[in-house]
Amino acid sequence: MNLTEADRTIINQLQGGFPLCEQPWAQLEQTLEIPADEIIQRIKTMQSAGLISRFGPLYHAEKMGGGLTLAAIKVPEERYEDVTDIVNSFDEVAHNYARDHELNMWFVVATETPEEIESVISDIEKQTGLKVYNMPKQQEFFLQLIFEV
Amino acid sequence: MNTAAPMISPEEIDAIDRKIIAATQQGLPLSQTPYHDVATELGLDVSEVINRMQAMLDKGIIRRIGIVPNHYKLGFKANGMSVWNVPDDKITELGQTIGAVDFVSHCYQRPRFLPEWPYNLFAMVHGKSREEVAEKVEHISRLLGNNDRGHDVLFSTKILKKTGLRISQ
Numbered sequence: 001m002n003l004t005e006a007d008r009t010i011i012n013q014l015q016g017g018f019p020l021c022e023q024p025w026a027q028l029e030q031t032l033e034i035p036a037d038e039i040i041q042r043i044k045t046m047q048s049a050g051l052i053s054r055f056g057p058l059y060h061a062e063k064m065g066g067g068l069t070l071a072a073i074k075v076p077e078e079r080y081e082d083v084t085d086i087v088n089s090f091d092e093v094a095h096n097y098a099r100d101h102e103l104n105m106w107f108v109v110a111t112e113t114p115e116e117i118e119s120v121i122s123d124i125e126k127q128t129g130l131k132v133y134n135m136p137k138q139q140e141f142f143l144q145l146i147f148e149v
Numbered sequence: 150m151n152t153a154a155p156m157i158s159p160e161e162i163d164a165i166d167r168k169i170i171a172a173t174q175q176g177l178p179l180s181q182t183p184y185h186d187v188a189t190e191l192g193l194d195v196s197e198v199i200n201r202m203q204a205m206l207d208k209g210i211i212r213r214i215g216i217v218p219n220h221y222k223l224g225f226k227a228n229g230m231s232v233w234n235v236p237d238d239k240i241t242e243l244g245q246t247i248g249a250v251d252f253v254s255h256c257y258q259r260p261r262f263l264p265e266w267p268y269n270l271f272a273m274v275h276g277k278s279r280e281e282v283a284e285k286v287e288h289i290s291r292l293l294g295n296n297d298r299g300h301d302v303l304f305s306t307k308i309l310k311k312t313g314l315r316i317s318q
Contacts, residue, residue: 141248
């Protein structure tokens with residue numbers, strides 16, 4: 001899908017600050033100078049094409065009282081698929097990425113309470129027989145998730 | 150040291166907030182009246198939904214409201230997790246400097262695992278190619294100067310799993 005100028009404006013302007021009011025589109029129509037129906041239609045089209053993953057509020061897991069951490073494992077190549085299946089089988093594992101390093105599997109664990117993190121990590125260690133490097137964030141610096149297109 | 154944002158105790162979110170979170174965490178309806186639709190679904194007044202979501206925004210429980218682009222599909226195909234070994238006593242200042250760089254999306258302090266993992270600062274760098282990411286990492290290295298005691302970049306080679314965060318009611 002080729003992005004039009006209007007699509008780019010929508011992507012660049014709507015990554016934050018979607019109005020929280022009864023008539024959000026009417027407000028956007030003014031700032032973006034694109035008719036409301038067209039904005040909605042373009043978001044739908046971009047969502048179907050997979051260019052937009054989601055539309056709505058982005059919640060902060062820890063502030064909702066949940067636990068969140070980043071963890072990594074050194075997985076022997078011959079066991080990679082098997083370990084992927086084990087790690088992915090945990091509902092608490094939200095994202096999992098293969099990365100080109102000796103620590104070659106990196107995943108995010110999200111739990112309803114902070115205390116559950118330890119038990120999920122230790123269950124993964126037991127089931128895989130591998131050490132899990134648990135790297136919870138200690139400080140967060142300015143989270144900026146705006147991609148200019 | 151843990152200076153992460155103060156935790157909001159779960160008591161600050163009540164049952165109605167949780168209903169709103171459960172109904173909207175996968176997204177808002179793409180209709181003319183998204184908040185009305187959520188309110189109708191939950192049997193609430195639209196003003197209550199808006200006020201409660203505003204309170205959650207103010208407390209940081211909602212980070213932001215808007216579209217989340219798929220950066221990979223938008224052409225940012227190289228995603229490098231750059232990791233840095235910087236002096237602990239300067240990490241707050243250095244983290245703020247790196248976090249403010251426009252091509253860095255997330256920047257966190259995380260624990261080291263010595264001796265094999267000396268890195269305590271993580272910065273996610275996005276680019277259209279590995280070469281572009283490598284140039285951006287060099288730019289960070291120059292910003293850090295003598296405080297760069299070693300760094301590495303881990304490129305993702307495959308997404309093994311990707312789901313949203315889930316909360317139950």
